[in-house]
Amino acid sequence: MSFPPCPSCSSEYVYQDQSNLICPECAFEWNPAEKLAEDTISVKDANGTLLADGDKVTVVKDLKIKGSSQVIKIGTRALIRRIKEAKDHQLDCKVDGVGEMMVTAKFVKKA
Numbered sequence: 001m002s003f004p005p006c007p008s009c010s011s012e013y014v015y016q017d018q019s020n021l022i023c024p025e026c027a028f029e030w031n032p033a034e035k036l037a038e039d040t041i042s043v044k045d046a047n048g049t050l051l052a053d054g055d056k057v058t059v060v061k062d063l064k065i066k067g068s069s070q071v072i073k074i075g076t077r078a079l080i081r082r083i084k085e086a087k088d089h090q091l092d093c094k095v096d097g098v099g100e101m102m103v104t105a106k107f108v109k110k111a
Contacts, residue, residue, distance in 0.1 A: 080093050
C-alpha cells in the first residue's frame with residue numbers, strides 16, 4: 001500500500017501507526033482522515049471584503065511607485081495574480097497601464 005508523501009518535508013518514506021501516518025525523516029505525524037490545517041492567508045481590502053487569487057480590484061487612492069515618477073491613479077483596475085503573506089505588500093497584481101506590481105491590500109477594493 002502506498003501512502004501520500006509527508007506534508008512537512010515531502011518524504012516518500014511514510015509508514016502507518018494505527019490511524020496516524022508518520023514520517024521517519026522529520027518525525028511529523030498526521031491523521032490522513034482529518035484535513036490538515038492549511039496555511040490559508042486571509043487578506044481584506046479597504047472595505048473589509050476578503051480577497052482571493054483571480055479577483056479584480058480597483059485602487060482607492062493615488063499610489064506613488066517607489067523609484068519612479070509614475071503614479072497609479074485612483075480608480076485604476078488590477079487583477080490579483082496571487083496573495084502572499086507579507087508585512088506590507090500582500091497582493092501580486094497586474095495593474096492596468098503599469099504592469100506587474102506588488103500592492104498593499106488596504107489600498108484596493110474588490111471590483
